[in-house]
Amino acid sequence: MMSHRILIRNARLLDVRWEAPIPNGDVLIEDGVIREISHRPLSAGNGAVIDLGRRTLMPGLIDAHVHCVATTVDLGRNACLPHTQVALSAAKILKGMLGRGFTTVRDAGGADWPMVQAVETGLIEGPRLFISGRALSQTGGHGDFRGRQVGGEQGCLCCQSLGNIARICDGVDAVRVAARDELRKGAHQIKVMASGGVASPTDPIDGVQYSQDELQAVVDEARSANTYVMAHAYTGRAITRAIESGVRTIEHGNLIDADAARIVRERGAFVVPTLVTYDAIARRGAALGFPEASIAKLDDVRHAGQGAIDMLRSLGVKMGFGTDLLGDLHTEQNREFTLRAEVLPARDIIASATVVNAEILGVGAKLGVLEVGAHADLIGVSGDPLEDITVLSRPNETLALIMRGGRIIKNQCSG
Numbered sequence: 001m002m003s004h005r006i007l008i009r010n011a012r013l014l015d016v017r018w019e020a021p022i023p024n025g026d027v028l029i030e031d032g033v034i035r036e037i038s039h040r041p042l043s044a045g046n047g048a049v050i051d052l053g054r055r056t057l058m059p060g061l062i063d064a065h066v067h068c069v070a071t072t073v074d075l076g077r078n079a080c081l082p083h084t085q086v087a088l089s090a091a092k093i094l095k096g097m098l099g100r101g102f103t104t105v106r107d108a109g110g111a112d113w114p115m116v117q118a119v120e121t122g123l124i125e126g127p128r129l130f131i132s133g134r135a136l137s138q139t140g141g142h143g144d145f146r147g148r149q150v151g152g153e154q155g156c157l158c159c160q161s162l163g164n165i166a167r168i169c170d171g172v173d174a175v176r177v178a179a180r181d182e183l184r185k186g187a188h189q190i191k192v193m194a195s196g197g198v199a200s201p202t203d204p205i206d207g208v209q210y211s212q213d214e215l216q217a218v219v220d221e222a223r224s225a226n227t228y229v230m231a232h233a234y235t236g237r238a239i240t241r242a243i244e245s246g247v248r249t250i251e252h253g254n255l256i257d258a259d260a261a262r263i264v265r266e267r268g269a270f271v272v273p274t275l276v277t278y279d280a281i282a283r284r285g286a287a288l289g290f291p292e293a294s295i296a297k298l299d300d301v302r303h304a305g306q307g308a309i310d311m312l313r314s315l316g317v318k319m320g321f322g323t324d325l326l327g328d329l330h331t332e333q334n335r336e337f338t339l340r341a342e343v344l345p346a347r348d349i350i351a352s353a354t355v356v357n358a359e360i361l362g363v364g365a366k367l368g369v370l371e372v373g374a375h376a377d378l379i380g381v382s383g384d385p386l387e388d389i390t391v392l393s394r395p396n397e398t399l400a401l402i403m404r405g406g407r408i409i410k411n412q413c414s415g
Contacts, residue, residue, distance in 0.1 A: 005047025032406030060103025060377035062357035065322025069110035076145035094126030109135035109165035113186030133182035142197035195238035215245035236260035274324035
């Protein structure tokens with residue numbers, strides 16, 4: 001069988017692990033994998049040639065906190081939508097993410113194994129997908145979208161819709177069963193709700209959720225399956241409990257304090273901030289149907305986000321890149337780069353969306369890097385992201401090439 005080759009030439013090669021970009025390099029791709037990288041001209045043989053015209057070639061972007069099945073901003077209503085409607089809308093959301101240069105995403109609650117298979121078999125077009133299944137939430141926690149007027153076994157507690165991002169389980173035995181069930185159904189990692197949240201109607205932002213025994217039980221099950229736990233958590237108190245229970249990644253972390261940040265660093269864990277979702281909801285959420293009770297909680301975390309990531313950087317905590325957008329707000333995914341640029345250097349931001357997120361996913365040698373043997377998940381960008389990070393915030397203007405696994409998704413370059 002003949003191999004499929006593509007040569008990308010005349011490119012400015014950017015990998016943040018390098019001291020400096022290669023100003024004019026070639027990359028040879030064979031059967032979806034990077035086979036050679038050189039500052040000298042390479043030969044494609046009988047393969048195709050793409051001339052990048054001195055644009056920047058860099059690893060495809062990775063978003064470590066998305067909700068593919070959050071097709072509306074009101075997650076309670078989303079949980080009650082028909083499977084077919086959610087699946088079709090999720091396909092559109094995934095295609096949009098890939099078109100914005102995100103060749104890999106980690107779903108933080110809701111996406112299932114059939115969706116992974118649909119992407120991998122080409123039934124739908126989208127990024128590589130690492131799923132958590134449905135997140136685990138205590139009764140009255142961040143994954144419980146029942147209002148106070150709903151009692152007993154009604155509402156989202158019984159809802160099994162694809163649009164439901166969480167499942168409710170209480171007690172050590174119940175969370176063990178739930179974690180095992182999500183792993184059985186194909187979860188790559190387990191998500192827990194460890195503090196109050198904005199989108200849930202009845203829990204205070206500064207509330208701590210799940211006991212340490214419950215969290216440790218979930219971590220034990222994940223470790224037994226050779227994977228890890230990610231936890232939604234805002235405050236230092238909630239973050240400390242989660243990290244001390246063995247949680248590996250903290251999602252959001254807006255209200256973290258220095259003591260909790262040091263514990264995260266000492267345990268070798270990560271924080272995945274998500275600034276853009278609060279910014280987008282504040283501007284557009286009410287018009288799109290974001291619940292009034294949730295909007296009232298938004299300012300508790302929104303204004304603290306940039307200060308938190310500034311502190312995390314100063315203390316040496318490893319930070320991933322996430323967006324956490326919902327419904328029609330998914331189109332603002334790349335604005336996360338602009339918001340982070342107000343407090344972080346461009347190199348750190350690019351690292352978070354490439355090598356750090358690849359480390360979080362456990363695929364550091366295969367994704368997020370320009371390296372022989374890595375997947376040919378690549379983007380070609382007009383401009384220099386190290387000098388102007390906002391070129392990554394304007395994908396419709398600046399993305400000339402998108403490639404996933406050696407397959408060309410977009411190509412506005414010459415041959």
